[in-house]
Amino acid sequence: MKKNNVVVLQNVSKxxxxxxxxxxxxxxxxxxxxxxxxxxxMGPSGSGKSTLMHLIGCLDTPTTGKVxxxxxxxxxxxxxxxxxxxxxxxxxxxQSFNLLPRTSALTNVTLPLFYAxxxxxxxxxxxxxxxxxxxxxxxxxxxxNQLSGGEQQRIAIARALVNKPLIILADEPTGSxxxxxxxxxxxxxxxxxxxxxTVVIVTHEIAIARQARRIIKIKDGEIQx
Amino acid sequence: xNFIEIIKIALQAIRTNKSRTVLTMLGIIIGVxxxxxxxxxxxxxxxYITDQLESLGGDSLFIMPGELEIGPPTxxxxxxxxxxxxxxxxxxxxxxxxxxxxxxxxxxxxxxAYIESNGTLRYKGNALASYAYKGNALASYAYKGxxxxxxxxxxxxxxxxxxxQKVTAGTFFTASQYNAAKKVVVLGxxxxxxLFGQEDPLGKRLSISDQQYTVLGILEAKxxxxxxxxxxxxxxxxTTSMRQFDTEYIQSLWVQAQDQQSxxxxxxxxxKILGKTLxxxxxxxxxxxxxxxxxxxxxxxxxxxxGGIAAISLVVGGVxxxxxxxxxxxxxxxxxxxxxxxxxxxxTILTQFLVEAVVLSVGGGLIGIALGLMFLVIINHFFPxxxxxxxxxxxxxxxxxxxxxxxxxxxxxASRLNPxxxxxxx
Numbered sequence: 148m149k150k151n152n153v154v155v156l157q158n159v160s161k162x163x164x165x166x167x168x169x170x171x172x173x174x175x176x177x178x179x180x181x182x183x184x185x186x187x188x189m190g191p192s193g194s195g196k197s198t199l200m201h202l203i204g205c206l207d208t209p210t211t212g213k214v215x216x217x218x219x220x221x222x223x224x225x226x227x228x229x230x231x232x233x234x235x236x237x238x239x240x241x242q243s244f245n246l247l248p249r250t251s252a253l254t255n256v257t258l259p260l261f262y263a264x265x266x267x268x269x270x271x272x273x274x275x276x277x278x279x280x281x282x283x284x285x286x287x288x289x290x291x292n293q294l295s296g297g298e299q300q301r302i303a304i305a306r307a308l309v310n311k312p313l314i315i316l317a318d319e320p321t322g323s324x325x326x327x328x329x330x331x332x333x334x335x336x337x338x339x340x341x342x343x344x345t346v347v348i349v350t351h352e353i354a355i356a357r358q359a360r361r362i363i364k365i366k367d368g369e370i371q372x
Numbered sequence: 373x374n375f376i377e378i379i380k381i382a383l384q385a386i387r388t389n390k391s392r393t394v395l396t397m398l399g400i401i402i403g404v405x406x407x408x409x410x411x412x413x414x415x416x417x418x419x420y421i422t423d424q425l426e427s428l429g430g431d432s433l434f435i436m437p438g439e440l441e442i443g444p445p446t447x448x449x450x451x452x453x454x455x456x457x458x459x460x461x462x463x464x465x466x467x468x469x470x471x472x473x474x475x476x477x478x479x480x481x482x483x484x485a486y487i488e489s490n491g492t493l494r495y496k497g498n499a500l501a502s503y504a505y506k507g508n509a510l511a512s513y514a515y516k517g518x519x520x521x522x523x524x525x526x527x528x529x530x531x532x533x534x535x536x537q538k539v540t541a542g543t544f545f546t547a548s549q550y551n552a553a554k555k556v557v558v559l560g561x562x563x564x565x566x567l568f569g570q571e572d573p574l575g576k577r578l579s580i581s582d583q584q585y586t587v588l589g590i591l592e593a594k595x596x597x598x599x600x601x602x603x604x605x606x607x608x609x610x611t612t613s614m615r616q617f618d619t620e621y622i623q624s625l626w627v628q629a630q631d632q633q634s635x636x637x638x639x640x641x642x643x644k645i646l647g648k649t650l651x652x653x654x655x656x657x658x659x660x661x662x663x664x665x666x667x668x669x670x671x672x673x674x675x676x677x678x679g680g681i682a683a684i685s686l687v688v689g690g691v692x693x694x695x696x697x698x699x700x701x702x703x704x705x706x707x708x709x710x711x712x713x714x715x716x717x718x719x720t721i722l723t724q725f726l727v728e729a730v731v732l733s734v735g736g737g738l739i740g741i742a743l744g745l746m747f748l749v750i751i752n753h754f755f756p757x758x759x760x761x762x763x764x765x766x767x768x769x770x771x772x773x774x775x776x777x778x779x780x781x782x783x784x785x786a787s788r789l790n791p792x793x794x795x796x797x798x
Contacts, residue, residue, distance in 0.1 A: 261381065
């Protein structure tokens, strides 16, 4: 295992128990993501790419196999410990933005810092910086419902960035946006990557996946070479 | 993530839903307000009656007809003291009994007859006033003065001394007036004001149920209680009262013992003396202390019962908070999922939702206390309600407790949500 591997999966399988029936979502998956990479995970719906994303994002633990984040085995960690890793090392961007309603852009972005235990003044400074990075310096006091989809997704990216995560994990980040807006969002990811940020994008669209430097294809729970 | 920040987040969630917050609090507000009001009214009633009885002095004894059992709260196999039911049984007391008690009772200072009746009081006004109407013969004839129906108490000349009530104008009737059954009357303050207004009633003649009486004096005001005006009565000699109202027996006897310590001896003595001529079930001897004990016991139970009923509404309010919080958890499933994804631990989610529930209930509790105090200010104009700090502290802590108890279930549900499912929730 090389030192600059930020994410390593070793023979990871995930089996869900659904009403007594075992559903295998992922079969013996292994992969490495190195620092500074721009990777897309691509596959049709039901292929297991969401499961893979959840495992990389420490939202879930594998049934068998091991997941390492920055060399640390997170496979058997408690929910509390996983929450801390998510807070410190993962920045999530979701298809449906998932911003808090009736809450300003700035407050939305400070949220991860709250859970990190940073004080209010420091949080605000960091949140402002993050919002400037995504070009929303003029929208800080706006509520999500006063903003366009593209602007909302940029707030979500700022929120993912604010705690300086190891990787940004984006789940269909352009899925709710029109092609043109999706393009600007992808540009932001590209710019972030150029500054050294590791970015992982999960998508079913080949056009989006191609913008990454590496594509990991997944089908029927198995990673294709 | 420290506790103050969790409170901030909880407050923010509450602030973004103002109307729902107020509606949720309503149950607790109503509950706390009614607990405070009912407990204060109960306390007020108790302390008022206690004051009244204590003003009779600890050395007073009452001899009532029939068999009454008023015992200390712990006593009695029949459920700890009976209900005071004076006047239910027909009286057999005569002046012979008073004379016996006075003659034989060594520990008894005074013995007084007490007879209560209702009479129609009429005052025609002075000669000058009726003279003024002479110009119109018809009006003069129709003018009958002021009339009122009120309580007429037949008492002895010892009454002001026993009641510790001063005669503010004129005099009370004397023993000789009493013995001669003179038609003389001493007025309560309210009667004097209503019947005579600015006029000086002393020496004036008024009629009580069509018999002419002379006003001797006016008693010191004792005040009103819950619509019952204690000064709205007049006092005539018990001897006169028996003739006027044609009663054969004396309703009850008021006795004053030598001092407070001799109450048990006095009770025994009365029982012995009256026992010669009356059967044991034809009279009972009560002292102020045992009456007080019984009344405070009854009022205590009453206050607790009323407070308990009000407390049920507090519980209902708590259930309301639980409902809203459960709905809120479902409604905010995605928010919870997101919070977990970006680093909220189950513990912080639990705390956040618990704090929300407690803020709702404590906020409702504080508003309820404020409303209760406001209503008390109004109620105090016609009823002596007494609020204790203990009741306020209790109301506050109960509402906080309700928030915790009824907030646990929704908060646990929130903290146990799987972030993946929560994020997918539509």
